[in-house]
Amino acid sequence: MKRRGEKIACLTAYDASFARLADAAGVDILLVGDSLGMVVQGHDSTLGVRLNDMIYHAQLVRRGVKRSLVVVDMPFMSYATPYQALGNAGRLLGESGAQVVKLEGGAWLAATVELLGARGIPVCGHLGLLPQSINKLGGYRVQGRDPQGAEVIKRDAEALESVGVAMLVLECVPSQLAAEISAAATIPVIGIGAGPGCDGQVLVVYDMLGISERLPRFAKNFLAVRAGVEEAFRDYAEAVKRGEFPGAEHGFE
Numbered sequence: 001m002k003r004r005g006e007k008i009a010c011l012t013a014y015d016a017s018f019a020r021l022a023d024a025a026g027v028d029i030l031l032v033g034d035s036l037g038m039v040v041q042g043h044d045s046t047l048g049v050r051l052n053d054m055i056y057h058a059q060l061v062r063r064g065v066k067r068s069l070v071v072v073d074m075p076f077m078s079y080a081t082p083y084q085a086l087g088n089a090g091r092l093l094g095e096s097g098a099q100v101v102k103l104e105g106g107a108w109l110a111a112t113v114e115l116l117g118a119r120g121i122p123v124c125g126h127l128g129l130l131p132q133s134i135n136k137l138g139g140y141r142v143q144g145r146d147p148q149g150a151e152v153i154k155r156d157a158e159a160l161e162s163v164g165v166a167m168l169v170l171e172c173v174p175s176q177l178a179a180e181i182s183a184a185a186t187i188p189v190i191g192i193g194a195g196p197g198c199d200g201q202v203l204v205v206y207d208m209l210g211i212s213e214r215l216p217r218f219a220k221n222f223l224a225v226r227a228g229v230e231e232a233f234r235d236y237a238e239a240v241k242r243g244e245f246p247g248a249e250h251g252f253e
């Protein structure tokens with residue numbers, strides 16, 4: 001899709017019913033995000049999510065899907081070393097039927113990405129705001145606004161691509177930086193709070209249905225103007241594919 005210049009629509013999903021509706025509405029990728037720790041389990045961060053939680057929710061999502069690609073997050077501390085990651089990623093994909101694992105972090109993950117790739121496990125990278133590092137970051141803030149921070153994110157993106165990540169998520173980075181990284185990369189770059197210049201867009205499904213407590217500035221409630229969830233998903237997928245969402249107002253400077 002990136003080579004053809006088609007925008008990629010992605011949503012998080014945590015169960016079979018929402019997965020079935022999003023799949024039918026034309027959403028290309030369903031991400032079983034560890035955001036489920038917050039929006040499903042009610043924690044105030046993603047750190048309490050366990051591998052078995054991710055396996056369980058990925059199984060549910062996989063049962064609802066006919067065509068969408070299913071990407072699943074590896075939870076906090078389940079990939080601290082390459083061989084720990086290999087064992088846990090093997091369980092995640094093997095026991096759930098999901099197709100890609102997502103890991104948060106930059107160049108330090110190079111050996112892990114290579115090991116997983118060599119064993120047939122595709123990896124999605126995740127740069128910018130890393131929710132699993134919230135205790136180090138000190139808050140859910142836009143990353144890469146300063147020149148040094150932006151340079152680190154750019155170099156991390158290059159490092160991950162060079163060892164074979166299949167795609168990249170960029171969370172809460174300035175729109176200009178996200179556009180530059182997307183243009184330089186040959187792999188698809190999926191943004192969230194990263195402006196309109198990425199190859200695709202992901203939203204937390206509860207945000208775009210207006211179920212979350214607060215609507216993040218970079219999200220939009222697609223259900224507010226629609227009669228049903230499937231139509232809201234269809235509107236979202238079509239808005240992403242037409243390049244209408246996200247707009248400049250959904251990005252950061």
Ligand code: KIV
Pocket residue numbers: 012031032033034035036073169171192202204
């Ligand atoms: O866990 C998640 O839902 C995510 C998205 C915010 C990209 O990682």
